[in-house]
Amino acid sequence: MSVQVTVTVGSIVLALILGSVLLAMVGVNPMEAYPSVGALMFFDQWGWQDLFLKMTPLLLTGLGVAIAAQLNLWNIGAEGQLYLGAIATTWLALEFSESLDAHFMLPILLIGTFVAGGMWAAIPAGLRSWFGVNEIITTLLLNYVAISLADYLLYGAWRDPSTLNFPMTRSFGESSYLPMIGSTTVHWGLPLGILLAVLTWILLRSTTIGFQIRVAGDNLSAADYSGFNTKNLLFIVLVLSGAVAALAGMTEVAGIHHRLQQNFSINYGYTGIIVSRLARNHPIGVIGTAFLLAVIFVGGELLQVEYQLPIAVVYLFEGLLLFTVIGSELFLSYRLRRRVAL
Amino acid sequence: MNPVLELQKIHKEFPGIVANDQIDLTLNRGEIHTILGENGAGKSTLMNIISGLYIPDSGSMFLEGKPLHLKNPAQAIAKGVGMVHQHFMLIPNHSVSENIILGTPQAFRLQKSKVRQQIEELGRRYGLEFNPDLRVQDLSVGEQQKVEILKVLFRGAKILILDEPTAVLTPQESEALYKILRQMKKDGQSILFISHKMREVIELSDRITVLRHGKVKATRNRGETSPSELARLMMGESTIQTGEVQTKTSKASSDQSQNKTIVRLKNAGLRHELGHWLLQNINLEVRAGQIVGLAGVAGSGQAPLAEVLVGLRGLDTGEYQFAGEEQKGASVSELIHKGVGYIPEDRKRYGIAPHLEVAENFLLRDLHNNRFQSRGWLQRDKVTAFGRDRMRAFDVRAASERTPIGQLSGGNMQKVILARETSRPLKFLLAAQPVRGLDIHATAFLQNQLLQARADGLAILLISEDLEELLLMSDYLYVISRGSIVGEMPKEEAEIEKIGLLMTGERA
Numbered sequence: 055m056s057v058q059v060t061v062t063v064g065s066i067v068l069a070l071i072l073g074s075v076l077l078a079m080v081g082v083n084p085m086e087a088y089p090s091v092g093a094l095m096f097f098d099q100w101g102w103q104d105l106f107l108k109m110t111p112l113l114l115t116g117l118g119v120a121i122a123a124q125l126n127l128w129n130i131g132a133e134g135q136l137y138l139g140a141i142a143t144t145w146l147a148l149e150f151s152e153s154l155d156a157h158f159m160l161p162i163l164l165i166g167t168f169v170a171g172g173m174w175a176a177i178p179a180g181l182r183s184w185f186g187v188n189e190i191i192t193t194l195l196l197n198y199v200a201i202s203l204a205d206y207l208l209y210g211a212w213r214d215p216s217t218l219n220f221p222m223t224r225s226f227g228e229s230s231y232l233p234m235i236g237s238t239t240v241h242w243g244l245p246l247g248i249l250l251a252v253l254t255w256i257l258l259r260s261t262t263i264g265f266q267i268r269v270a271g272d273n274l275s276a277a278d279y280s281g282f283n284t285k286n287l288l289f290i291v292l293v294l295s296g297a298v299a300a301l302a303g304m305t306e307v308a309g310i311h312h313r314l315q316q317n318f319s320i321n322y323g324y325t326g327i328i329v330s331r332l333a334r335n336h337p338i339g340v341i342g343t344a345f346l347l348a349v350i351f352v353g354g355e356l357l358q359v360e361y362q363l364p365i366a367v368v369y370l371f372e373g374l375l376l377f378t379v380i381g382s383e384l385f386l387s388y389r390l391r392r393r394v395a396l
Numbered sequence: 397m398n399p400v401l402e403l404q405k406i407h408k409e410f411p412g413i414v415a416n417d418q419i420d421l422t423l424n425r426g427e428i429h430t431i432l433g434e435n436g437a438g439k440s441t442l443m444n445i446i447s448g449l450y451i452p453d454s455g456s457m458f459l460e461g462k463p464l465h466l467k468n469p470a471q472a473i474a475k476g477v478g479m480v481h482q483h484f485m486l487i488p489n490h491s492v493s494e495n496i497i498l499g500t501p502q503a504f505r506l507q508k509s510k511v512r513q514q515i516e517e518l519g520r521r522y523g524l525e526f527n528p529d530l531r532v533q534d535l536s537v538g539e540q541q542k543v544e545i546l547k548v549l550f551r552g553a554k555i556l557i558l559d560e561p562t563a564v565l566t567p568q569e570s571e572a573l574y575k576i577l578r579q580m581k582k583d584g585q586s587i588l589f590i591s592h593k594m595r596e597v598i599e600l601s602d603r604i605t606v607l608r609h610g611k612v613k614a615t616r617n618r619g620e621t622s623p624s625e626l627a628r629l630m631m632g633e634s635t636i637q638t639g640e641v642q643t644k645t646s647k648a649s650s651d652q653s654q655n656k657t658i659v660r661l662k663n664a665g666l667r668h669e670l671g672h673w674l675l676q677n678i679n680l681e682v683r684a685g686q687i688v689g690l691a692g693v694a695g696s697g698q699a700p701l702a703e704v705l706v707g708l709r710g711l712d713t714g715e716y717q718f719a720g721e722e723q724k725g726a727s728v729s730e731l732i733h734k735g736v737g738y739i740p741e742d743r744k745r746y747g748i749a750p751h752l753e754v755a756e757n758f759l760l761r762d763l764h765n766n767r768f769q770s771r772g773w774l775q776r777d778k779v780t781a782f783g784r785d786r787m788r789a790f791d792v793r794a795a796s797e798r799t800p801i802g803q804l805s806g807g808n809m810q811k812v813i814l815a816r817e818t819s820r821p822l823k824f825l826l827a828a829q830p831v832r833g834l835d836i837h838a839t840a841f842l843q844n845q846l847l848q849a850r851a852d853g854l855a856i857l858l859i860s861e862d863l864e865e866l867l868l869m870s871d872y873l874y875v876i877s878r879g880s881i882v883g884e885m886p887k888e889e890a891e892i893e894k895i896g897l898l899m900t901g902e903r904a
Contacts, residue, residue, distance in 0.1 A: 262763055262772050269760060272749040278708060279738070279746040280760040281729030 058334065061385070065378040066346065072374050082361050091356045095349065101356070106240040107310065108351045111136065111302035111319070113247035113344035115326025116333070118299030121254060122189075123335035124271045125291045131178065131193030132299040133323025134200035135171050139303025141204055142170035143230075144212070144223055144314040147307075151227030159229040164246075167304040168297045174200070175296020176289075183289040197323070208316055222315035232309035243305030247344075250298060254337040267291060299326065320351070328372065332379050350375065398425040399458075400586045401446070401477075401555055406455035408441055415441040416452070417610040423555065423586050428577060430589045430597045433607035434630055434835045439590050442607070443557050446588070447479040448472030460554075473499075478553030480544045482560045486532045493528035496547045518549050522579050523572075537693065538569035545576070556580070557588045562596060566693055567863070567896035574600055594623045606630055630836075655683040658719055658824045658855035659705065665713035666700050674700040675879045678714070682824065682855045687846065689870030690859045693899050697879035698859045699741065702828050705857070706738045707731040719823055732761050735823035739813055739830045741859070743806070747813045750802025754794055755783025757801045758816050765820065790815040791841065807838030814845060825849060828859040843869060863892050875899055 074084030095101040115132040122129035129135075146166045151159055178192035205221070214224035232241040258264035270277035270287050277284050302322055307314050329347050333339030354368025401423040408416040415438045423429050433439045444450045446457070448466035457464040459475055466472050472479075486495050497511055512528050519525040524542045532540060541561060548556055558577075562570040577587055577600065591597050597604055598621070605615040606629040613629045664678040675697050682688045692698055703709040704716060707728040716723045718734055726734075738761070740746035748757050756779060759768055768779055783797035790811045794804050801809060810830065817825060827846060831839040846869065850856055860866050866873060873890050875883040875898040883898040 260774050260776070262769050262774060265756070265759060265763060265774060268752060269749045272751050273745070275746050276749050276760060279706070279728065279740060280763070281707075281727065281732050282763075283727075283729075 061382045062332070062334075062379060065382040066375065069371070069375040069378045072378070073371050076367070076370060076374070077357075080363060080367065082357075082363065087357065087361060090360065091353050094356050094360075095352055101352065103239045104355075105345075105348050105352050106244050109344050109348035110241070110243040110247055110305050110309070111322040112325055112329050112347050112351075113244070113251065113341060114302035114305065115299045115323050116329025116340045116344050116347075117247065117251050117254065117326075117337060118295045118297075118302075119326045119330035120333065120335045120337055120340050121298060122292055122295035123330055124258065124267050125288055126271055126274075127182070127288065127292055127295070128190045128327075129175075129193050129292065129295045129299070130190055130327065131175070131196050131296065131323070132302070132326040133319065133321065134193070134197035135174060135296045135299035136303040136306070136319055136323045137197075137200040137204050138174045139167045139171050139300030140307045140314055140318065141200070141207065141303070142167045142300070143304040143307050144207075144226075147226040147230035148212070148223060151230040154229060156229040156231075156233075159227075160232070163230060163304055163308055164301070167300050171300020171303075172293045172297035174300065175293050179289045179292035179296070182292060183285045189292060204314065205316065208314065212314065214313075220315075223313045225313050226308065230308055231312055232305060241305065241309035243301075243309045246301070246305070248341055250301075251337045251341050254298075258337065263290075299323065302326075325351075325372070328376055331376070334383070346375075347372070399423065400425050400460060401464075402458040403442075403446075404456050404458070406442070406445060406452045406457070408445060408450060408452050414610050416445070418455070419607075419610075419612055421605060421612065421615075423588060424602075425586055426581055426584045427602040428581055428587045428589055428600055430591060430601040430604045431607060432591060432594070432597055432604055432626060432630060437607040437630070438610040439607055440559070441610075443479065443559060443588070443590060446472070446555075447477055447557060473551055473553075476552055476554035477557070478548030478551060478555065479557045480541070480548055480559065480561060482563060484540050484544055486540055486543060488533035489531055491529050491531055492526050492535075492543055492546075495532055495543060496528070496550050498547075500551055515546065515550065518546060521583065522549070522576050524549075524576060536569075537695070538565050538572065541565070541573070542576070549580075553585075555586050555588065557590070559590045561589070562591070562593065563861075566899045567892060570596065594626050598623065598626070655685050656719075657681050657683050657717075659857065660717040661704075661714065662717070663714035664704065664711050664716060666704060666709060667712045673879055675704070678879075678881055680874055680881060682857050684823070684855050685850055685853045686871050687850050687856045687858055687869050689866035689873045690857060690876055691863060691866050691873060691895050691899060692859075692861070692876035694861055696876045696899070698828065698876060700879075701876070702738070702741065702826055702859065705824075705826050706736055735821060737761075737817035737820075737822045737825040739810070739817060739825070739827040741828035741832075743809055743813055744802075748801050748809060751800050753783070753798045754787065754792070754801045754804065754812060755780050755797040757812055758783050758786060758819070760816065762816065762820055786815045786819060787812075790845075807834045810834060810838065810842065814842060818845070818849060822849075822854055824855045824857070826857050826859070829861070830858070831865065832860075832862075863895055866895075867892070 074088070077084040077087055095105060115136060118132050118135065119129050143163050143166070146163055150162065154162070174196070178189045178196065181187035181192055182189040208221035208223065212223045213219070214222060216224065232243055234241050235245070258268060266277065266282045266287055269280060270282060270284050274284060277287070306318055311318055325347055329340055329343045332343040332346065350368065350371050354365070354371060357363045357367060358365060399422045403419055403421040406416050406419040419442060431439050431442065441450060445452050448469040448471050451467065464475065466475070487498070493508065493511055493515055496515055497506070515526070515528050524546050526539070526543070526546070532543060535543065545556070561573060565573065577589070581587060589597070589601065602618050603615055604621065604626065606613045606626060608630060659680070659682040661678045661680045664675060665673060666675040668674050678701065690698060690701070700709065704711055707726050707730065710725050718731065718736070723731065744750070749760065759779065763769070767782060769775060780797055787794065787797055792804070792808050792811045792815070794808060801812060804812070814830070830846070831842050834842065846856060846858070858866065858869055867887065867890055870887055872886050873884065873895065874881050875895055877899055883895070
């Protein structure tokens with residue numbers, strides 16, 4: 055465990071060093087840029103609030119992906135699940151927020167979005183469990199369906215005529231706004247994500263169903279042999295994965311935009327795969343890596359603003375990080391194999 | 397004496413273990429030299445050094461007097477060192493001749509007729525005759541091994557290394573192999589034969605070198621040794637008495653025919669998804685307090701039969717009765733609940749979750765037992781305590797009960813599985829190859845545990861490819877071949893010859 059953390063931290067440092075070379079190549083002095091961006095990010099009021107706001111959807115999608123990964127399932131569909139969650143939230147908010155107050159509205163949004171995301175993920179989950187259809191393909195393709203569905207609604211039934219034909223809905227009623235923490239602009243989506251991560255960890259460690267998931271993830275044949283219903287396990291885990299990722303859609307539209315609009319997600323769902331992978335799919339580790347990716351997102355925004363660098367630089371940073379961390383993992387498993395060769 | 401291969405002070409260490417400790421060995425022209433040793437004695441490491449897979453830390457090798465430095469297996473093959481692996485390295489849907497020329501230098505356009513001629517010539521000389529156009533997948537295991545040998549000879553091997561070649565053969569096939577090896581010896585080939593079966597070794601070898609804990613314990617010439625001396629050399633002075641298992645066997649309760657039938661298969665049949673039959677007309681009975689042996693060559697239907705008995709598959713025809721009740725469509729967990737224990741043949745694939753703790757592995761197949769959980773919540777301290785207790789009772793050697801089980805040796809893993817399966821009320825235990833790959837201490841321990849379980853009234857079905865083990869342990873024997881039971885007999889009437897013939901599918 056500690057070896058893994060050391061290696062991960064080491065590979066992040068390596069990515070930062072490689073990133074500084076990258077910055078130098080585009081004419082920015084990294085010795086100047088890193089500290090100034092760091093100061094803005096961590097000590098500026100706007101900076102750290104933005105950090106936590108970006109971290110929230112990354113945490114939820116990353117956790118969703120990590121849940122599926124417990125059974126070696128690849129949920130590539132977090133982006134679509136996020137969109138579907140946002141659609142579900144929007145429908146509930148548009149429909150009920152005028153007539154219900156926040157005490158009723160917020161639990162309805164939470165549970166409704168969770169259920170909707172789970173039902174959405176039940177499509178690939180069922181196909182995988184009972185027909186053996188590869189979930190990578192189905193979850194990936196459903197992303198386009200969900201995004202197109204959002205577009206269809208935004209250009210059609212849900213378009214707000216008062217927005218001069220911009221594809222967005224009207225604003226939700228205030229009872230559907232996620233409350234802020236204290237006097238900050240950070241909403242309660244972040245504590246929700248952390249709570250879910252901890253609950254997932256407890257589920258896996260301390261319950262019999264979690265034990266079955268751990269066995270099946272480690273050795274599916276042994277789970278069959280132990281009499282566990284592995285088809286049901288696959289189904290449940292993938293549904294849960296989609297349900298959690300869908301909550302990211304809720305926190306975005308109910309926490310920040312207060313309406314559904316086009317392109318509200320800056321690839322949070324796809325980045326969730328990286329978040330999970332960097333944490334080696336550990337539900338608690340996801341909290342740390344979601345923060346790390348948020349640093350890269352916000353750091354990239356700041357580099358854009360302060361140094362007029364293109365968005366591509368942010369993507370390059372992400373790529374470097376993934377490269378070094380996954381590269382280091384190969385290194386880890388190589389060492390492991392040598393011990394086994396005894 | 398004309399040494400072909402000489403090893404001097406070969407030394408190889410892996411982290412934490414000395415696999416080969418200053419090994420000296422000579423192989424003469426035209427001799428069969430056996431390397432005898434328990435699992436883990438260092439035989440495989442040594443052979444991997446000779447065949448270029450491992451590079452020794454120190455020491456030197458000489459081939460026909462010239463220093464031999466191997467960096468990879470390709471070099472070893474080029475120098476004339478040929479290895480016949482225990483697990484065949486053949487491509488099933490290619491023909492015999494294609495498999496044989498694989499990896500050898502050939503003209504761009506294959507000259508098949510020339511190759512065929514060479515193969516036929518080699519085959520005639522050693523009694524390894526084949527139709528070179530047959531596909532390997534259509535050959536029996538024994539024939540596939542002959543293809544492997546031909547492959548090595550075709551490459552012009554001067555030294556032939558055979559790694560436990562008889563492990564997968566019937567007694568008759570083994571005899572045929574010995575004949576081939578003797579012929580090759582006469583022809584001047586030098587053969588290194590790796591084994592842990594003492595009987596075959598004494599008959600076949602010109603010299604026997606015994607390895608123990610990575611060291612050469614002794615080298616003996618033909619006729620200068622005895623099985624008991626070899627056993628002592630292999631196992632050390634503290635060798636457990638082979639009589640120990642035997643005496644218990646003979647004390648079997650005399651009249652088992654009165655005991656209750658626990659498992660009964662009636663005309664059982666099972667189809668493959670593609671339609672052909674995996675099992676057909678299986679009639680089999682296991683009674684309480686009885687060990688029933690199932691003999692058969694690997695792949696004769698033992699695996700599907702085991703899957704049926706533990707509930708991983710349902711029968712297509714016939715009946716499966718457990719404790720008098722029909723079990724149509726019973727799931728694994730239902731059968732576990734009714735008292736079925738299972739020691740799977742492939743313990744790493746089915747028996748354990750390798751990255752979970754040893755203690756946690758006791759929960760497999762027993763998860764809903766109240767000693768581990770309460771209303772779906774695991775009681776971690778109880779899990780740990782139970783694991784610790786069972787590990788002590790079964791002498792499982794591991795750093796702690798929290799060690800990932802994948803780090804344990806095969807024998808300790810198997811003890812955990814046995815401990816787990818026998819730690820809840822059982823009526824029936826299916827033990828598939830329970831001692832395969834275990835050293836003699838672990839083997840004796842496991843066998844004694846099985847005999848103890850029988851004495852306590854458990855019905856046991858023992859699946860094994862080792863006839864001696866079956867004859868030692870079983871009260872009643874069935875022989876399976878090509879998915880059907882081809883013979884059955886009480887232990888008193890069982891003879892190795894007769895069973896061996898049945899195993900090949902011929903009626904005795």
